[in-house]
Amino acid sequence: MSKKNETLCSSPCVEERRTLLKAALGIGVGLLGWKTSRTLAWSGEPLPRRGDLLVHAVGDRYGTVVSVEDLPPGGPPILAYPMDPRSKTIKAERMDSLILVLRFSSNELADEVRRHSADGVIAYSAICTHAGCPVNGWVADKRLLRCPCHRGLFDPRRGGMVVSGPPPRRLALLPLRLERQNLIVAGRFIGTIGPLSRSV
Ligand code: FES
Numbered sequence: 001m002s003k004k005n006e007t008l009c010s011s012p013c014v015e016e017r018r019t020l021l022k023a024a025l026g027i028g029v030g031l032l033g034w035k036t037s038r039t040l041a042w043s044g045e046p047l048p049r050r051g052d053l054l055v056h057a058v059g060d061r062y063g064t065v066v067s068v069e070d071l072p073p074g075g076p077p078i079l080a081y082p083m084d085p086r087s088k089t090i091k092a093e094r095m096d097s098l099i100l101v102l103r104f105s106s107n108e109l110a111d112e113v114r115r116h117s118a119d120g121v122i123a124y125s126a127i128c129t130h131a132g133c134p135v136n137g138w139v140a141d142k143r144l145l146r147c148p149c150h151r152g153l154f155d156p157r158r159g160g161m162v163v164s165g166p167p168p169r170r171l172a173l174l175p176l177r178l179e180r181q182n183l184i185v186a187g188r189f190i191g192t193i194g195p196l197s198r199s200v
Helices: none
Strands: 020-022 039-041 053-056 078-083 099-105 119-125 138-139 144-146 153-155 163-164 176-179 180-183
Touching: 053 180, 119 176
Parallel strands: none
Antiparallel strands: 020 039, 053 078, 078 099, 099 119, 138 144, 144 153, 153 163, 176 180
């Protein structure tokens, strides 16, 4: 099996990031509205945590809880952050907390993806495994996620696997569950967030 399309690990294998990762590549605002010029840190405990709610990360609805109805069937994705449901703290200060959320029909999803979905809703780390840019593009006719930095393409229905471009690994998958139509984090990331190299 190629390195690019490695099987999703069944147990948490997220790497804790201990260094600053700069996404300052001057790309500007991506299709999903998140600025790639932001500079955020990898540090501390892995984010998000089981039980966190997902909230909108951009636009007028920033900080409001993401519900299934917010997600257009078949894409595009929205960008979200985890939020502690008790303290209402939005975990927006770290690169590894930026999440892509998409909605498909469950029968469109690969088995390994469906297992970690919530009624067809799936979530991935938005951090590209190549050089750490936020994956904030969407190819509507192919329903693929696109990284703006070096045109890496990922297939969200097949576990975030790499379709083309330089990324060496699939995007990390975040297990979800539903509670009153709100999306809840059901476990730690499956896969490695971002590049293995800690700098861009
Ligand atoms: S950083 Fe995403 S393709 Fe290079």
